[in-house]
Amino acid sequence: MNNGLDQDLLSELVEIMGGDMQMLINAYINDTREKLVTMNQLQVSTQQEDIHRLAHSLKGSSRNVGLVDFADYCEEIEKKAREGELTEEFFDLPKFDRLFESAASELAKQYL
Amino acid sequence: MKILIADDNHTDRLILSKVLENLNHEVVQAKDGSDAIEQFKKHAPALVLLDVLMPGYDGYEVAEIIKTDSSRAWFPIIFLTSLTEASDLAKCITAGGDDFVSKPINKIIIKAKIDAFERIINLYDTVAEQRERIQYHHEHLVQEQEAAKRIFNNIAHRGCLASDNINYHLSPMSIFNGDLMLAAELPMGGMRLFLADFTGHGLPAAIGAMPASEIFYGMTTKGFSIPDMMVEMNKRLYSVLPRGIFCCVIVIDIDSIDEALTIWNAGAPNSFLIDTKSKQLTPIPSSHLPLGIQSPEKFKVACQSFEFTKHHKVIAVTDGIIEAEDIHGNMFGEEKMVDCIKANVTSDNICGALLAEVNLFCGKTDQSDDLSLLEVAFPAISSDDILQSSEMELTESGTSDSELSLKLRGKSLGNFDPIPLFMQTILSCNELAPHRARIFTVLSELYNNALDHGVLGLDSAMKNSSEGFANYYAKRIQGLNDLDVGFVKVSVDHHPTANGGRLIFSIADSGEGFDVQKIVKEGVKDYSGRGLPLLLKLCDTVEYFDSGTRVKAIYNWDHHDIPE
Amino acid sequence: MAVSSVTSADGKSLTISIEGRFDFSAHQAFRGAYEKVSPIPSDIIVDMSGTTYLDSSALGMLLLLRDHSGGDSSNIQLKNCNEDIKKILTISNFEQLFKLV
Numbered sequence: 166m167n168n169g170l171d172q173d174l175l176s177e178l179v180e181i182m183g184g185d186m187q188m189l190i191n192a193y194i195n196d197t198r199e200k201l202v203t204m205n206q207l208q209v210s211t212q213q214e215d216i217h218r219l220a221h222s223l224k225g226s227s228r229n230v231g232l233v234d235f236a237d238y239c240e241e242i243e244k245k246a247r248e249g250e251l252t253e254e255f256f257d258l259p260k261f262d263r264l265f266e267s268a269a270s271e272l273a274k275q276y277l
Numbered sequence: 278m279k280i281l282i283a284d285d286n287h288t289d290r291l292i293l294s295k296v297l298e299n300l301n302h303e304v305v306q307a308k309d310g311s312d313a314i315e316q317f318k319k320h321a322p323a324l325v326l327l328d329v330l331m332p333g334y335d336g337y338e339v340a341e342i343i344k345t346d347s348s349r350a351w352f353p354i355i356f357l358t359s360l361t362e363a364s365d366l367a368k369c370i371t372a373g374g375d376d377f378v379s380k381p382i383n384k385i386i387i388k389a390k391i392d393a394f395e396r397i398i399n400l401y402d403t404v405a406e407q408r409e410r411i412q413y414h415h416e417h418l419v420q421e422q423e424a425a426k427r428i429f430n431n432i433a434h435r436g437c438l439a440s441d442n443i444n445y446h447l448s449p450m451s452i453f454n455g456d457l458m459l460a461a462e463l464p465m466g467g468m469r470l471f472l473a474d475f476t477g478h479g480l481p482a483a484i485g486a487m488p489a490s491e492i493f494y495g496m497t498t499k500g501f502s503i504p505d506m507m508v509e510m511n512k513r514l515y516s517v518l519p520r521g522i523f524c525c526v527i528v529i530d531i532d533s534i535d536e537a538l539t540i541w542n543a544g545a546p547n548s549f550l551i552d553t554k555s556k557q558l559t560p561i562p563s564s565h566l567p568l569g570i571q572s573p574e575k576f577k578v579a580c581q582s583f584e585f586t587k588h589h590k591v592i593a594v595t596d597g598i599i600e601a602e603d604i605h606g607n608m609f610g611e612e613k614m615v616d617c618i619k620a621n622v623t624s625d626n627i628c629g630a631l632l633a634e635v636n637l638f639c640g641k642t643d644q645s646d647d648l649s650l651l652e653v654a655f656p657a658i659s660s661d662d663i664l665q666s667s668e669m670e671l672t673e674s675g676t677s678d679s680e681l682s683l684k685l686r687g688k689s690l691g692n693f694d695p696i697p698l699f700m701q702t703i704l705s706c707n708e709l710a711p712h713r714a715r716i717f718t719v720l721s722e723l724y725n726n727a728l729d730h731g732v733l734g735l736d737s738a739m740k741n742s743s744e745g746f747a748n749y750y751a752k753r754i755q756g757l758n759d760l761d762v763g764f765v766k767v768s769v770d771h772h773p774t775a776n777g778g779r780l781i782f783s784i785a786d787s788g789e790g791f792d793v794q795k796i797v798k799e800g801v802k803d804y805s806g807r808g809l810p811l812l813l814k815l816c817d818t819v820e821y822f823d824s825g826t827r828v829k830a831i832y833n834w835d836h837h838d839i840p841e
Numbered sequence: 842m843a844v845s846s847v848t849s850a851d852g853k854s855l856t857i858s859i860e861g862r863f864d865f866s867a868h869q870a871f872r873g874a875y876e877k878v879s880p881i882p883s884d885i886i887v888d889m890s891g892t893t894y895l896d897s898s899a900l901g902m903l904l905l906l907r908d909h910s911g912g913d914s915s916n917i918q919l920k921n922c923n924e925d926i927k928k929i930l931t932i933s934n935f936e937q938l939f940k941l942v
Contacts, residue, residue, distance in 0.1 A: 181384065182295050189295075193288045221330070225359055226288035228381050476897040520908045521901035525933070544933045566934045570904060572913075596897075 168271040169234030169264060175275070178231065190276045193230050194269050197223065201262060209256050216256070217246035230272070235264040278395055279303045279320060283313035283339065284328035284357060289380070293326065293357075296384045300391070310334025317343045322352065323398055324391065326378075329358040329369070337372040344373045351401050353394040357382065428487070437462055443470075444628035444652040448597065456595050456649040457486050461497040464700075464717040467533040469497045472651050473568075474525040474545060474595040485524055485569070488513045499697045500717055503528050503541055504578035507568070511576045514569035523569040527593040531585055533656050534811075538585035539750075541578060543567050546611060548593040549618060550583055556622050558615065559583070582750035587655045592618060592627060597648030603639050613638065628652040675705030677778060682768040690728060690765060691757030696721050699769055703780070706771065712834055715815050716780065722812055723784045723828060724767060729753060731788030731826060732763040763787040780832040782816075790824030844870035846878075854884035860891040863899040871902050881910055886942075890921040895929055907938060918942045 179186050200223055207216050224239035238261065245251040280302050284290045287308075294304045305320045307313035310333040317325065325343065329336040340354050356369040359380040369377040375394070378387055438445060438460045447458050455475035462468050471493050475485045489510055496506040507528065514524055525544030532539070542548055544567030547560040561581060585591070594614070601609040614631065621630040628650055635648065681702050683695050699720060703709060709716065729735045733756040739749040763786075770781040812819050816830045843860040844867055857874045859867065875885070885906065889895075907915050918940045922930065930936060 178292070181292065181299060185291070185295060189288065189291050192291060196287050218330070221359070222286055225380055226286050229288055229292055476901050521905040523901070523904070546932060563932045563934060566937055570938070575913075 169232060169268045170271055171231040171233045174231040175272075178229075179276075186276050190230070190272055193226060194272065197226070197265060197269070201265060204261065205258055209251055209253050213246045213249050213251055216251060217243055220246060232265070232268045232272075235261075235268055238264055278323040278391075278398070279305065280391070281305045281307060281313065281316055281320065281322040281325045283307040283310070283316075283326065283331065283336070285309050285331045286328070289328070289357075289382075293382055293387075296382070296387065297391070300388055302391070310336075310339045313339045314342055318346075321349065324352060324394055325354045327354055327356050327374070329356050329360065329365075336374075337368070340373040350405065351398075353397070355387075355390060355394070437468060440468070440656065442654040442656045444626050445650065446628055446632055447649050448647055455485075456597070457489060458649060458651060459490055459493050461494055463530065463532070464498065464500045464714055465532075465534065465721055466718070467531045468653075468656050469493075469503075470527075470529045470531075470593070470651060470653055472527045472545070472593045472595065472649065474597075474649070476522050476524070485514055485518055485522070488517060489524070496697075499700055500721065501697050502694055503530055503539060503580050505694055505697075507541065507543075507578045508573070508576060511568045511571065512573045515572060515576075518569045523567040525563075525567040525595065527651075529591060529593065529653065531591075531653065531656060536584060536586045536655075537750075538583045538589070538591060539580045540583070540591070541565070541580045542593075546594055546596050546599050548591060549615070550585075551590040551592065551618065551622060551627075552588065553590060553623055554588045556619070558618065558622075579754065580750075585655065590627070590652060590654045592650065592652050594650045595648065598631070598635060598650055601635050601639055601648060609635055609638050626652070674773075675707060676702055676771060677706040677708070677773045678771065679706075680768065680770040682766070684764055684766040686764040687761050690732065690760055690763065695767055696724060699767065703769060703771065706778070708778070708836070709780075709834070712832075716832065719782060719812060719815050719830060719832060720767075720769070723782055723830060724765065727765045727784045727786035727788070727828075730791070731786030732760070732765060733757070734788060774833070776837070777833070777835040780834070782830040782832070783828070785823075785827040788826055790826045793821040793825045842867050842870075844874055846874040848878055848882065852880075853882055854886065855882040856886040856888055858888040858891065862894040863889070863892050863902075864894065864896045865898040867899070868902065872905070875906055875909060883916060885910055885915070885917045886920055887917065887939075888920045889923070889926060892922070892926060895922075895926045900929075900933060900935065903935070903939065916940075 178189075182189050200219060204216070204219055204223075207219070209216065220239045220243035224236050224243055227236040227239060242251065242256065242261075245255060280297055282290055282293055282297070282304060283306075284293070285308055290306055290308070294306060297304050305316050305322060307316045310331050313325075313327065313331075314334070316322075327336040327339055331339075334342070336356055336358075340356075344354070353375040354373065356372075356374045356377040357380055358365065358369065358377055360366070361379070366377055376390055378390060437443075438458065440460065443460060445458060448456050457471070457473040457475070459471040460468055471489075473486075473489060492506060492510045492513060496509065501509075507526075510526075518524070523544070526541075527543075527545045527548055528541045529548075530539040531537075538550065540548065540550075540561055542561055542563045543565035544563050547562050550559040550561060551557075552559075564579065564581075583589075598609060598614060599611055603609075613634070617631050617634045618627055621627045624630055631650060679702070681699060683698070685693060685695060696717070700713075700717060703716060704713060730737065733753060735749060735752060735756065737749075739752075765787075766783075766785045768783045770783070772779045772781075809819070812830065815832070817833050819828065819830045821828050842862050842864070844857065845860075846855060846857045848855050855875060855878055857871070859871070863871075875881075887903070887906075903917075903919075907917055910917060917938075919930065919935075920942045922941065927941065930939075930941060
């Protein structure tokens with residue numbers, strides 16, 4: 166695995182998307198960046214439900230595009246937030262961003 | 278297929294769209310619940326893929342809203358869900374979805390599911406199209422039946438079914454079941470009735486009804502006998518009806534002057550002759566194949582004759598009444614019919630009583646929709662009535678100055694009825710139209726006397742009793758069959774005169790003759806059943822020669838003296 | 842309603858059996874039973890031992906069979922008819938066209 170990317174899945178995705186792969190990657194990276202901005206503004210103490218939903222959404226789309234590590238972390242956040250058990254310590258925003266950006270830059274290198 | 282994808286996640290949407298487009302489907306995208314509803318209305322997709330978790334309306338709410346849109350034919354909804362609990366998955370179905378697919382979407386699975394639904398959609402479309410076609414054809418058929426019904430109405434309501442001496446019930450034509458009932462007055466007094474049951478419904482019956490009724494009315498008014506008419510009808514139906522379609526008939530002649538009933542039943546259930554005085558019922562069974570089956574060469578008619586007076590009635594039915602069923606499937610049957618007739622034998626309206634009985638038996642009123650029955654009593658026609666005029670216009674003169682002669686010998690006497698031929702020729706002189714009934718009476722009277730009493734030597738006194746009646750006619754048929762020699766010569770001579778014209782009827786026969794003086798002196802009304810008095814009343818002169826084997830009757834007519 | 846048929850070994854006779862009601866619903870099956878036999882057998886037997894009911898459309902079907910088998914030169918027997926069916930055949934005078942056995 167390369168920067169948390171599932172290359173096999175990505176190859177399959179290229180087969181499906183064909184010439185639209187570039188458009189997809191662009192859309193994904195932009196959408197996710199926007200979502201991360203929102204995530205950075207959410208309060209663990211009062212907005213567990215919102216965090217849960219956002220993490221769920223991020224997980225889903227990231228899995229589709231092969232960002233395995235990032236998606237796994239989103240899932241952890243999602244599960245804890247669903248039970249209302251997410252803590253400030255666990256909610257490691259910088260880690261979030263880091264996981265995403267490293268995978269994203271690799272994606273950009275390969276497909277944009 | 279056109280597929281709607283509703284998912285708030287852009288990436289998911291893009292990927293799934295591509296997967297479906299790669300499978301040659303047309304894709305419409307919606308980014309949330311309200312967008313989904315709008316796109317659904319706008320594009321009318323054949324299949325909908327709905328994400329469950331969406332902001333605003335979630336998938337379940339969207340499903341409920343779009344499924345209740347009744348303007349749409351059936352379409353499937355597949356939920357897209359990343360939920361894995363069995364209860365959540367089951368909720369997809371209870372919320373109005375037809376299936377669910379788990380995220381992340383596996384393209385093999387989604388293809389299989391979409392293909393399966395496509396097969397079901399095709400099935401629905403096929404059924405809907407077939408239903409439309411059936412509907413179209415059905416409406417077409419109903420229209421044709423309506424047309425056939427109107428034609429039928431035009432046929433059946435000519436004629437004299439409305440006469441006082443007739444009670445009848447004719448199946449209403451809603452399903453057009455092929456029964457035909459006709460009645461017409463006979464030129465020499467009395468009436469002819471016709472009840473027919475064509476196999477099959479609808480158009481085959483209409484096809485047969487047209488020629489049958491044309492022949493009936495055409496030949497009856499010209500005075501053709503039942504056998505002649507039936508030969509013609511069978512010939513026509515044999516050529517016109519498809520094999521396998523035939524027509525059961527009952528034909529009845531009531532001769533109101535001779536007080537005789539002649540009847541022929543081909544393929545119908547028993548008809549009944551009723552003597553209301555003795556309360557006796559005589560069944561008249563079918564004696565012949567129905568019409569339209571035998572080729573003209575093989576077709577022969579033998580009628581039966583009975584005495585028929587003011588205290589007689591005749592009832593004819595088609596098999597509808599015999600076969601009318603109750604709720605258990607039991608048939609009404611002939612026994613019940615006979616019992617009912619016997620119980621109502623003196624009633625004015627046996628037909629009505631029978632109908633009531635059938636309705637009671639069947640327990641629902643629409644059973645009487647499928648039966649026909651005819652009840653005929655002695656017609657109220659006296660000898661004065663036959664002197665009524667017909668309605669024809671007085672136009673050309675045709676045969677106003679002519680003579681027609683015909684000599685029938687031996688077997689031809691039994692095989693050919695000359696009256697229609699003479700009538701047609703005489704009436705080509707249209708001024709004679711108002712005199713039609715009288716002329717007919719005179720001519721057939723003179724001819725029948727010459728044939729029955731002259732050549733065949735039959736004694737009219739035989740007709741005074743019921744058995745004698747049947748005997749008389751049986752002997753007549755026998756006599757005609759056995760005839761080798763003998764002749765009747767008929768000649769009708771018409772001259773115009775200053776005021777109108779003169780018809781001279783001359784008939785000669787090969788018989789023994791009779792004592793004219795004796796008969797005239799005794800004033801025997803029974804002579805030939807109608808009586809010399811009638812001839813004397815209608816004609817200006819009647820003279821007998823050669824010991825009564827030759828007769829000359831003169832009928833003068835005046836332009837200004839039209840018979841009432 | 843069930844129609845079955847059997848051709849004799851020498852091909853000279855065909856027996857068509859009708860179980861149940863012989864009415865319009867038997868149309869296709871009845872026709873199929875004789876139309877597919879070629880050449881047309883000289884003797885045809887319609888076995889009505891199991892026939893419970895006969896109506897005018899059945900009479901029509903018998904006429905079609907007769908027509909198919911040579912019309913006046915046909916030789917068709919109607920076998921084992923029950924009383925009701927015999928009565929219908931008699932009223933229609935069909936014994937003039939078919940042998941009632």
